[in-house]
Amino acid sequence: MITIKNLHASINGKEILKGLDLTVNAGEVHAIMGPNGAGKSTLASVLAGREDYEITEGSVDFDGTDLLDMDTEDRAREGLFLAFQYPVEIPGVSNINFLRTAINEIREYKGEEAMSAKEFMATVREKSALVELDPKLASRSVNEGFSGGEKKRNEIFQMAMLEPKLSILDETDSGLDIDALRIVANGVNTLKGDDNASIVITHYQRLLDYIVPDFVHVLYDGKIVKSGPKELALELEEKGYDWIKEEMTL
Amino acid sequence: MLEGLTPTTILLDEKELNSAQDTLAKNQLPTTRMEAWKYTRVAKLGKTNYTSSEETVVSMDAYRIAADATTFVFVNGHFSEELSSDEIPAGVSISPLSACMEGEIASTNLVLEGEIFNALNTAFLTDGILIDIEAKATVEKPVQIIHVLKGEATLSNFKTIINAGDFSKAGVIQGFFAEDADKAFANVTSEISVGTNAFLTIDKIQYEAENTSHISTEQVSQENDSTFTINTITLNGGLVRNNLNIEVIGENCETNLNGAYLLKGKQHVDNHSVVDHKVPNCNSNELYKGVIDDKGTAVFNGKVFVRPDAQKINAFQSNGNVLMTDDASVNSKPELEIYADDVKCSHGSTTGQLDEEAVFYLRARGLSEKSARKLMVSAFIGDVLDKIENEDVLNFTHGLLKDRFGWDFE
Ligand SMILES: Nc1ncnc2c1ncn2[C@@H]1O[C@H](COP(=O)(O)OP(=O)(O)O)[C@@H](O)[C@H]1O
Numbered sequence: 001m002i003t004i005k006n007l008h009a010s011i012n013g014k015e016i017l018k019g020l021d022l023t024v025n026a027g028e029v030h031a032i033m034g035p036n037g038a039g040k041s042t043l044a045s046v047l048a049g050r051e052d053y054e055i056t057e058g059s060v061d062f063d064g065t066d067l068l069d070m071d072t073e074d075r076a077r078e079g080l081f082l083a084f085q086y087p088v089e090i091p092g093v094s095n096i097n098f099l100r101t102a103i104n105e106i107r108e109y110k111g112e113e114a115m116s117a118k119e120f121m122a123t124v125r126e127k128s129a130l131v132e133l134d135p136k137l138a139s140r141s142v143n144e145g146f147s148g149g150e151k152k153r154n155e156i157f158q159m160a161m162l163e164p165k166l167s168i169l170d171e172t173d174s175g176l177d178i179d180a181l182r183i184v185a186n187g188v189n190t191l192k193g194d195d196n197a198s199i200v201i202t203h204y205q206r207l208l209d210y211i212v213p214d215f216v217h218v219l220y221d222g223k224i225v226k227s228g229p230k231e232l233a234l235e236l237e238e239k240g241y242d243w244i245k246e247e248m249t250l
Numbered sequence: 251m252l253e254g255l256t257p258t259t260i261l262l263d264e265k266e267l268n269s270a271q272d273t274l275a276k277n278q279l280p281t282t283r284m285e286a287w288k289y290t291r292v293a294k295l296g297k298t299n300y301t302s303s304e305e306t307v308v309s310m311d312a313y314r315i316a317a318d319a320t321t322f323v324f325v326n327g328h329f330s331e332e333l334s335s336d337e338i339p340a341g342v343s344i345s346p347l348s349a350c351m352e353g354e355i356a357s358t359n360l361v362l363e364g365e366i367f368n369a370l371n372t373a374f375l376t377d378g379i380l381i382d383i384e385a386k387a388t389v390e391k392p393v394q395i396i397h398v399l400k401g402e403a404t405l406s407n408f409k410t411i412i413n414a415g416d417f418s419k420a421g422v423i424q425g426f427f428a429e430d431a432d433k434a435f436a437n438v439t440s441e442i443s444v445g446t447n448a449f450l451t452i453d454k455i456q457y458e459a460e461n462t463s464h465i466s467t468e469q470v471s472q473e474n475d476s477t478f479t480i481n482t483i484t485l486n487g488g489l490v491r492n493n494l495n496i497e498v499i500g501e502n503c504e505t506n507l508n509g510a511y512l513l514k515g516k517q518h519v520d521n522h523s524v525v526d527h528k529v530p531n532c533n534s535n536e537l538y539k540g541v542i543d544d545k546g547t548a549v550f551n552g553k554v555f556v557r558p559d560a561q562k563i564n565a566f567q568s569n570g571n572v573l574m575t576d577d578a579s580v581n582s583k584p585e586l587e588i589y590a591d592d593v594k595c596s597h598g599s600t601t602g603q604l605d606e607e608a609v610f611y612l613r614a615r616g617l618s619e620k621s622a623r624k625l626m627v628s629a630f631i632g633d634v635l636d637k638i639e640n641e642d643v644l645n646f647t648h649g650l651l652k653d654r655f656g657w658d659f660e
């Protein structure tokens with residue numbers, strides 16, 4: 001699905017990603033953990049195409065296409081989805097209006113027919129129920145006045161609407177109470193399939209009790225420094241990241 | 251500038267005509283050294299030799315804002331009887347000024363002394379319209395005044411007089427358009443009185459051309475318990491200056507001034523408003539928003555006076571601007587002058603670019619950059635468009651936005 005090789009990225013002349021490698025196959029869930037400032041959000045932003053970053057080295061292959069060569073919107077249209085760590089509020093822009101435009105522009109890009117209003121509304125009902133997002137919120141301005149939990153649920157709602165091939169969830173669990181976490185995890189698990197994949201970025205092992213990863217990676221100082229099975233998350237939780245640091249300096 | 255013009259034949263008061271002539275003789279066009287014209291250059295108007303030519307418009311299709319309205323059409327300020335409605339609904343009387351008898355046009359409330367554009371409008375008044383709304387009349391169908399500029403270096407001095415009788419309710423639509431107009435100039439005045447407990451709404455759409463000029467002055471006075479609303483939508487015009495002077499002389503009045511301006515090319519749009527609260531217990535709300543693209547320049551100057559003893563006034567004023575390019579600019583100056591102590595007033599002005607974080611967010615969901623920006627612009631300006639209650643006006647505005655900017659806001 002996605003093959004990241006030796007990725008180097010900097011912002012304002014400061015190198016953040018320092019040779020990152022990662023391969024994710026269809027049907028897999030990968031967790032990326034790591035201390036604050038390690039570069040997790042940077043990786044997510046670079047993959048989504050944020051223009052503030054300069055890619056100095058490396059390559060990203062996304063299902064046979066050169067991801068780094070594409071505009072943000074084309075990446076989304078090819079099936080990449082980023083659930084933002086900090087979803088922005090966009091006053092006056094209605095959530096479902098913009099989603100409808102998004103879906104139809106994606107369909108146009110793929111040479112498909114536009115979604116009918118009826119089908120769209122039915123999908124909105126179905127998917128907002130999946131993440132228990134109040135349908136009223138679905139039609140309000142994007143994230144405006146939403147609580148932290150509502151914003152995160154709205155991200156998963158949009159993901160459900162867009163049915164991406166690869167979703168990257170950037171700390172979608174942070175700040176959620178256990179009920180909200182269950183709802184979000186349930187959304188992600190329901191959408192999981194053989195032909196899609198997810199990268200779940202998190203700080204806490206807790207999320208991984210609900211979204212069970214196939215692999216856990218530790219991102220530290222701009223690189224993946226350790227990978228392992230889901231049990232690695234528990235080990236990290238127990239021993240903290242200092243353990244990794246020590247291991248690295250050995 | 252004036253050699254090709256003949257003095258007005260409209261039956262205005264002799265003293266006013268003399269006063270207007272006097273102002274024209276003694277004054278030059280304003281320069282940017284004058285505070286009120288600091289950001290708006292009108293020198294080019296003085297270099298054009300204007301004529302007042304009678305023209306006709308073949309099709310009204312592009313100009314009819316509301317289908318179901320009492321419509322009066324003026325081309326270069328000249329009344330076009332054949333394009334105008336011949337049926338006038340009950341409760342209102344409407345007449346072109348050229349058909350008014352001696353004494354029928356009440357004395358003006360415009361300032362003529364020193365105000366050169368008002369003086370020019372008076373001394374060379376082409377024609378205009380007098381709308382009398384009877385006391386207690388509720389006029390369902392809006393009165394629609396369509397003004398079209400046509401031809402080269404043509405000058406229209408046009409006037410609208412609206413007297414909204416006590417307890418009446420009415421809506422007036424004003425549309426200003428241009429057709430094959432080159433360096434044409436619409437110099438417009440309106441004299442509006444809103445009677446006791448009357449409701450008057452004016453929707454004004456300005457859609458002239460990139461090299462036309464438009465200067466208008468609305469002089470409004472409000473009696474007790476009245477509500478006056480004006481929505482000014484400026485979408486095309488090379489040089490546009492709107493002066494809105496509201497005198498609130500009655501208590502318990504409501505005044506709503508809303509404006510949206512979308513500029514591109516080298517357009518210049520200047521909205522100057524004065525709300526003068528002379529008496530207590532009134533509300534005024536002003537919301538102006540602009541989107542300035544290319545090398546457009548906008549000016550907002552809103553002044554609210556609260557006179558001594560005008561207690562319990564709520565006056566709100568807000569101006570927001572989005573600059574779409576580095577070359578676009580705006581000068582925004584909301585001003586409050588308050589001489590009473592028990593009042594609630596606020597004013598604010600914002601100017602910025604579109605939120606790039608939000609643009610990125612929308613693009614990350616698959617929207618093209620253009621669509622993302624369009625959505626955000628429409629959300630921004632939508633606050634003002636939401637104030638327009640007349641569906642026809644709103645739909646027509648959406649149509650113009652689509653034609654001129656390729657923006658589909660619905
Ligand atoms: N605009 C910026 N300019 C300079 N440094 C930045 C900028 N944005 C982020 N960084 C730095 O990049 C590093 C990685 O940040 P980030 O990817 O957000 O970390 P994480 O998501 O793993 O907590 C941090 O040290 C942060 O300070």
Ligand SMILES: [Mg+2]
Pocket residue numbers: 040041042085171
């Ligand atoms: Mg982060």
